[in-house]
Amino acid sequence: MGQANNKGYLEQTETIKTMIQTCIQCGTCTASCPNIEFMDITPRHMWRLLLMDHVDALFLSKSFIMCSSCYYCTLRCPRGLELTNAMSLLKQTASKLKLKQFQRSSLFYKAFLDSVKKHGRVKEIEFMTHFFISMKNPMIPFGFAPLGLKLMLKGKVRPEFPSGGSGKLTALFKKVAELEE
Amino acid sequence: MKYLYYPGCSLEGTSLEYDISTKILLEAVDVQLEEIEDWTCCGATAAESQSHLLSYVLPARNLALAEKMNSERQILVPCSACYLNLKKVEEVIKKDKDLLGKINAVLAEEDLVLKGDVIVKHLLDVLSNDVDIEKIKEISQNKMSGLVIAPYYGCQCLRPFTVFDDPEDPHSMDELIRATGAQPFEWDMGAQCCGASNTSTKPEAGMALVGRILKSAKGADAILTVCPMCQMNLESSQKKISHKEGIDLEIPVLFLPQFLGLAMGKTQNDVRLDLNLSDTGKLIKARV
Numbered sequence: 134m135g136q137a138n139n140k141g142y143l144e145q146t147e148t149i150k151t152m153i154q155t156c157i158q159c160g161t162c163t164a165s166c167p168n169i170e171f172m173d174i175t176p177r178h179m180w181r182l183l184l185m186d187h188v189d190a191l192f193l194s195k196s197f198i199m200c201s202s203c204y205y206c207t208l209r210c211p212r213g214l215e216l217t218n219a220m221s222l223l224k225q226t227a228s229k230l231k232l233k234q235f236q237r238s239s240l241f242y243k244a245f246l247d248s249v250k251k252h253g254r255v256k257e258i259e260f261m262t263h264f265f266i267s268m269k270n271p272m273i274p275f276g277f278a279p280l281g282l283k284l285m286l287k288g289k290v291r292p293e294f295p296s297g298g299s300g301k302l303t304a305l306f307k308k309v310a311e312l313e314e
Numbered sequence: 315m316k317y318l319y320y321p322g323c324s325l326e327g328t329s330l331e332y333d334i335s336t337k338i339l340l341e342a343v344d345v346q347l348e349e350i351e352d353w354t355c356c357g358a359t360a361a362e363s364q365s366h367l368l369s370y371v372l373p374a375r376n377l378a379l380a381e382k383m384n385s386e387r388q389i390l391v392p393c394s395a396c397y398l399n400l401k402k403v404e405e406v407i408k409k410d411k412d413l414l415g416k417i418n419a420v421l422a423e424e425d426l427v428l429k430g431d432v433i434v435k436h437l438l439d440v441l442s443n444d445v446d447i448e449k450i451k452e453i454s455q456n457k458m459s460g461l462v463i464a465p466y467y468g469c470q471c472l473r474p475f476t477v478f479d480d481p482e483d484p485h486s487m488d489e490l491i492r493a494t495g496a497q498p499f500e501w502d503m504g505a506q507c508c509g510a511s512n513t514s515t516k517p518e519a520g521m522a523l524v525g526r527i528l529k530s531a532k533g534a535d536a537i538l539t540v541c542p543m544c545q546m547n548l549e550s551s552q553k554k555i556s557h558k559e560g561i562d563l564e565i566p567v568l569f570l571p572q573f574l575g576l577a578m579g580k581t582q583n584d585v586r587l588d589l590n591l592s593d594t595g596k597l598i599k600a601r602v
């Protein structure tokens with residue numbers, strides 16, 4: 134991958150590599166993962182690839198995206214490694230690199246955080262609208278339509294259009310971005 | 315007994331019934347709540363997949379606000395995702411002073427300071443350890459006897475911080491269910507994952523996990539949850555999954571305080587059963 138020279142990419146994967154340095158390849162993480170049938174490579178294999186610096190293969194895989202943060206692997210790893218956090222760091226890296234297979238989740242999270250930045254709290258319908266717009270795929274909302282409609286009928290979400298104005302948490306978000314540069 | 319209260323975004327929107335039933339139940343067992351002033355979103359699962367520092371700053375802001383209130387030192391949180399995010403900050407700043415420094419550098423933008431002297435508690439922790447269970451027994455008078463109820467815990471109130479229950483084989487809800495006269499359903503899915511936000515971003519994977527849980531719940535009269543995300547996932551696609559699997563997997567799903575409230579004589583309207591997405595009719599006909 135051409136992006137392999139990206140500085141952030143290497144720094145991040147170096148951090149994750151340090152986190153899983155003492156992996157003994159026992160496979161407990163793989164055996165514990167509820168999403169394993171949707172992964173193309175197993176968590177144990179991912180850590181091996183990372184330790185051997187085969188980072189490209191890692192980011193071609195979709196495995197880490199399937200992680201639903203259940204914390205079973207973290208709980209059970211005999212070496213006490215923070216594997217769920219390692220998965221999150223991989224998601225962060227993929228998001229920063231704008232990797233294609235992560236785009237859908239990444240846009241979903243971005244729309245969510247934009248809503249938080251603006252209002253301090255989440256307005257669910259607004260962030261869904263943002264999500265659909267940024268996916269630029271008019272067919273996608275239909276997949277969500279039944280649930281969205283159910284929630285609207287229950288009065289749990291109100292149809293609203295994204296509002297402008299300066300955000301409630303803009304200063305915090307800005308400072309975080311500054312410190313993370 | 316009194317706690318600071320962090321409801322979180324879901325309890326203001328899609329899980330309003332969790333907020334209402336929590337308050338009504340706690341009042342009935344003499345627990346007072348004081349909402350954290352000007353609280354904001356904890357970052358949910360979004361922040362951690364976007365920025366490391368932000369995933370600490372968003373919950374930390376709320377802890378700092380709680381400290382500033384100079385009131386109770388314990389925060390009660392009903393949402394498991396919010397609970398974990400707030401707990402994570404409480405735990406990590408005990409050890410990582412460097413991170414605490416960074417968090418405070420950001421919070422300074424709002425003239426807030428995080429010291430780290432508040433304790434974050436899940437609603438289930440408070441109900442099973444702090445509240446006097448005899449009171450629930452006394453008021454409910456075995457109203458729910460004959461029912462078999464499946465306690466569903468999900469992940470984030472149990473792991474990675476093992477504070478009040480066994481993270482693999484949890485049982486803290488059993489006594490609460492028995493206190494109403496009902497029996498806890500024996501199953502091994504109580505601590506399994508509901509798919510979390512995969513149900514929105516990767517529906518196929520999310521639905522597979524929900525399907526597994528619903529199938530295992532066959533034989534129970536209802537499932538109880540303690541998290542808005544779990545509740546939404548277990549309730550919202552029952553018809554679709556039943557259709558796909560070719561068996562009827564529909565089952566009432568209630569938030570724990572909705573069930574306890576009903577057992578203690580609150581009305582369907584009091585605990586806002588009208589807001590549940592699953593069909594709670596069967597349960598109501600059976601008991602309420």
Ligand code: SF4
Pocket residue numbers: 153155156157158159160161162163176177180209210211212213214216
């Ligand atoms: S459970 Fe821990 S030690 Fe075992 S393979 Fe997974 S990461 Fe390595």
Ligand code: SF4
Pocket residue numbers: 162165166167168176199200201202203204205206207216217220
């Ligand atoms: S935390 Fe993620 S990778 Fe680990 S077992 Fe759970 S879903 Fe699998």
